[in-house]
Amino acid sequence: MKLSFLSRVGFFAVVFTCVSSGFDSRENTIAGINNALNTGVFSCNNVVSFFLARYQHLIQLNAITLSSDALNIAYAMGILIASGNSRGALFCIPILPKDYNLHEVVLEGISVSSLGGQTTNPYDRTRTPGGSSGGIGAAIATNFAVFGTGIDTVNSLRSSASANSLFSFRPTPGLFKRGAIARNVRDLAVTLTVMVSSGYDAADNASALAPPSARGIDYSSELSGRELSGLIFGLIKGLFNLTVMPWPTLVLTLRAAGAAATSEKETVYNAIDIATLEVQTLEYREFTDACPKNSNVSNAASNPVNKLSIQNLTIVLDSTFSAGNFDALIYSEQKIFVFKLGSPSQSGPNGILTAMTGFPVVVVPAGLSPSPE
Structure with a gap:
């Protein structure tokens, strides 16, 4: 089970190794690897070699392809490290860009392609790893790298994080174009810090919208000594599958940690209705410039009903925050258990809520869901 935490500042969405000379690639972090490199315990070549060796033992996941220059x-x-010239927090940190193995039809959420085949879920090899960033999700869960990056237009990164018990984020539009998947929230925060500090991207006009004050912020600094005490959470009940996560358990857990938690029953937060909103065009928006000017795609009429529904959803979401004075809204990232291999698509995703409204979101693991079998 994964929870999504949504806020106007940040949404939180609630989802055989090689051991040699003391280095274990399993569950290693950005800070841990940086410490090993800077103290001379391991070389950059050692670190990359260990991750490559782990991949060779688990290549049958069909999750990634390797760089021959690694x-x-x-x-x-x-x-450079030996001469004291390392360059930043992510120097020599093994990472995976999104397009290692992803689903060709993008929105289906099952991660199968003609290039890499069907990616399998490392927790259950009979099931999919979500998608479209399923290759990244499976690879990070299996410790093929420290973190992965990708574009979460609708649900790509968050679906894969939910299916593989990982952390992920979809940033505020304009702050940065891409998000990330990691095994812990601190690595996610460090990654966001580095991404945002890169500044304006000429290939992404939306990056010009980010206020200068957003850059130079160390997002990981907010993680030290923070507690839930005093925070106010609203739980969007309509986006949960109550058969796999008893509602009182979640509320009691939050309250035991010192937070206030209330249920939001606004009828607009209906997973079935939200899922009917047109999102396919969002996935392909980056490629529409390549279409002929007289194509049906470029001349297609917009759907005014769709636009009105999205506008209404955004207004209601914003008013929900104001009325409840919420620090974040929480909902289940995925209502339906990840599907078996061979399924045509994955149903029950809730990621459309933030894709349509533009609110930022973070996915946080909240325990393992019971198998439906």
């Missing part, structure tokens, strides 16, 4: 790049980085 070790050469690591060796060059090692020379």
